[in-house]
Amino acid sequence: MPRQRTAYDPYPKYTPTPVEPVMVHLRVPPADGVIRWHTHAWGQLACPRKGSIRVSVPGMMWIVPRYRAVWIPPGIEHEVAMLGEVEFHVMYVEPRALSLPLDACTVIEVSPLMRELVNTLADDSVHQEKRRHAAMTLLVEEIRAAPSLPLGLPLxxxxxxxxxxxxxxxxxxxxxxxxxxxxxxxxxxxxxxxxxxxxxxxxxxxxxxxxxxxxxxxxxxxxxxxxxxxxxxxxxxxxxxxxxxxxxxxxxxxxxxxxxxxxxxxxx
Structure with missing residues (x-):
């Protein structure tokens, strides 16, 4: 039997800017939840910290485990399904800030340093502008240096x-x-x-x-x-x-x- 999925519409959605090119949110969706087909005007990195997610675009699918992240360029229609109980960080990215492709999705490895930077930027209590800017700048460099992984499955x-x-x-x-x-x-x-x-x-x-x-x-x-x-x-x-x-x-x-x-x- 197909798995029953609960539609999930995550908030907040603070969008990136040239001044703050990466906005990080922690998502805790319902088990087996799904974010239905949609697009963004910004780029997106989705990175599970618990469980795995399945990301689908027309003609392709990725299973993304914890400590990996899938890159979704702006304007690409996609669906995100939770595989059981999942917690994940989503990074909304000003696409010109990165060297990732603007016409294709890819999965990258998430280094321990990248995880710590993501945790820091997802913490709403971190308001010190200088600290946030430094963490964001270093995060962009870590993303640029991250190796890609062949996890895609063509459909x-x-x-x-x-x-x-x-x-x-x-x-x-x-x-x-x-x-x-x-x-x-x-x-x-x-x-x-x-x-x-x-x-x-x-x-x-x-x-x-x-x-x-x-x-x-x-x-x-x-x-x-x-x-x-x-x-x-x-x-x-x-x-x-x-x-x-x-x-x-x-x-x-x-x-x-x-x-x-x-x-x-x-x-x-």
């Missing part, structure tokens, strides 16, 4: 391919091959393989791996043990899951469990 529009992708999203651990999926969506395996290339510029195997990565990030954010996460996304061998995760993101899944901002030694 198709073609009816048969979209039916397949939706079915796979409902069961990311499925071991069905493209040949086995084909009769369930009314297309041959060859046609589906071609559609993956023409619609999404990727292969069936690569798209499924990216889906599993997104699902794994969601489950880790919910506190599911890593051995169970591996099983739910189709890896009977936890070490194979860790290898896939590390190859995709450059760090093991235990990095997200620790939330420490530094890669941890164990690969579980």
């Amino acid at each position: 198709p529009t073609e009816r048969r391919l979209r039916g397949l992708c939706v079915a796979m999203m409902e069961d990311p651990g499925s071991e069905k091959t493209l040949v086995e999926w084909a009769p369930l969506v009314g297309a041959s395996a060859r046609t589906l393989a071609r559609l993956f290339q023409t619609e999404l510029q990727t292969s069936f195997g690569t798209w499924r791996r990216q889906l599993r990565l997104a699902r794994a990030i969601d489950l880790i954010g919910r506190g599911v043990p890593l051995t169970d996460v591996a099983t739910q996304v189709g890896y009977a061998n936890p070490s194979a899951f860790t290898t896939m995760f590390r190859n995709a993101l450059g760090f093991p899944p235990s990095y997200l469990v620790s939330g420490a901002g530094n890669a941890v030694a164990d690969d579980a």
Whole structure:
């Protein structure tokens, strides 16, 4: 059954200016809440500090765990869904203050220093203008230096391919091959393989791996043990899951469990 979601319209919305290019707000939405499709005149960085969020734009989706942030340029229609219980910071950004793209979304890593600066600027009790200005200036520099992460999942529009992708999203651990999926969506395996290339510029195997990565990030954010996460996304061998995760993101899944901002030694 589809998850029931409560519409959430967050306030306040203090907008950025050239003088104060980043305005930070803490959001505590209802569990499984959703901010329906909308646009902003400013850029936006959404950064969970508890749980994970799913950000959708036409043709693309991102699962964003804690201590990562998704950049949404001004004018891009988007929807933000909470995956369970979530708390997140949102940074409204004067887009000319950053070097992030103005025509595409991306996910960046949030350093420990960036987290502290965001916490400071979200604190309504911090009114000292000189301190706020210094924190804001340093935050802009930290955002500019943040590495990006490949967490996006492209979504198709073609009816048969979209039916397949939706079915796979409902069961990311499925071991069905493209040949086995084909009769369930009314297309041959060859046609589906071609559609993956023409619609999404990727292969069936690569798209499924990216889906599993997104699902794994969601489950880790919910506190599911890593051995169970591996099983739910189709890896009977936890070490194979860790290898896939590390190859995709450059760090093991235990990095997200620790939330420490530094890669941890164990690969579980």
